[in-house]
Amino acid sequence: MGFITRPHRFLVNTPELQSDWTSNIAYAADDPKILSHYGVTVTKPAGVSSGDLLLIIAANDRGSAEAWGSITGFTEFINIGDSITDCQMAAWWRIADGTEGASEYVSGSNEKDYLAWYMRVTGAHQTTPINGIGSQAGVGAGTSINVGAASGTATKPLTFCIAAFDGADTTLSFSGGDITEEDFLKVGTSSSAVCGIFGTNAGESTSQTVNSTTSDGIVGIQFEVANA
Numbered sequence: 308m309g310f311i312t313r314p315h316r317f318l319v320n321t322p323e324l325q326s327d328w329t330s331n332i333a334y335a336a337d338d339p340k341i342l343s344h345y346g347v348t349v350t351k352p353a354g355v356s357s358g359d360l361l362l363i364i365a366a367n368d369r370g371s372a373e374a375w376g377s378i379t380g381f382t383e384f385i386n387i388g389d390s391i392t393d394c395q396m397a398a399w400w401r402i403a404d405g406t407e408g409a410s411e412y413v414s415g416s417n418e419k420d421y422l423a424w425y426m427r428v429t430g431a432h433q434t435t436p437i438n439g440i441g442s443q444a445g446v447g448a449g450t451s452i453n454v455g456a457a458s459g460t461a462t463k464p465l466t467f468c469i470a471a472f473d474g475a476d477t478t479l480s481f482s483g484g485d486i487t488e489e490d491f492l493k494v495g496t497s498s499s500a501v502c503g504i505f506g507t508n509a510g511e512s513t514s515q516t517v518n519s520t521t522s523d524g525i526v527g528i529q530f531e532v533a534n535a
Contacts, residue, residue: 320430321509322360322465322532324489327352328426332494346376346414347421351407359403360431360532365413365423366396366471368501373397376414380407384437385528392445393473393524394501402433420494420501428465431532438464438533439512445526450518452525457512459531466508470517470527475500477521484515498523
């Protein structure tokens with residue numbers, strides 16, 4: 308009797324987000340706390356090793372779609388938001404090889420409030436780490452959005468859900484899915500600023516709800532990181 312050979316799925320590990328991510332914020336020109344900004348600087352995580360997937364995720368409160376500046380060595384793979392959501396978000400990736408700088412400047416086209424995270428993921432695919440990207444979910448005035456699945460094809464992906472809110476007078480959270488919150492970041496407390504949230508799930512993407520304690524513009528999306 309013959310034997311059927313099957314892929315050893317149990318030997319495939321899900322990529323892992325490392326806990327040494329960094330974050331930073333920058334205030335708009337009309338805020339007296341800090342001088343005007345067209346972007347924000349984020350520092351490379353301390354534990355980066357060659358082969359790590361590096362991710363930068365940023366948001367601002369621009370009132371229309373943003374033309375984000377390029378980041379040397381990184382590939383932009385998400386750019387969401389518009390004049391309805393009144394907040395914008397973007398993400399970039401690269402594989403660490405030792406030539407990346409100690410920090411990166413994430414720039415937009417206007418003097419706005421900015422926030423950004425710089426993180427690393429181990430065990431990601433080395434050539435096509437971003438396996439699936441969902442569709443933008445957004446609302447002009449509301450307290451929640453339903454963010455659809457990314458629908459990637461990786462065996463054991465690491466799923467991210469990211470979202471931004473037009474204001475910093477709120478708290479964002481996840482519900483109704485498998486995403487666990489990793490960090491919530493806001494620029495001050497003003498209703499005219501911006502805040503953002505990201506979370507992960509060690510597994511395939513499913514529909515996810517992003518909630519806000521106040522009503523205003525929200526934008527979000529999910530993506531999957533493929534295993535090596």
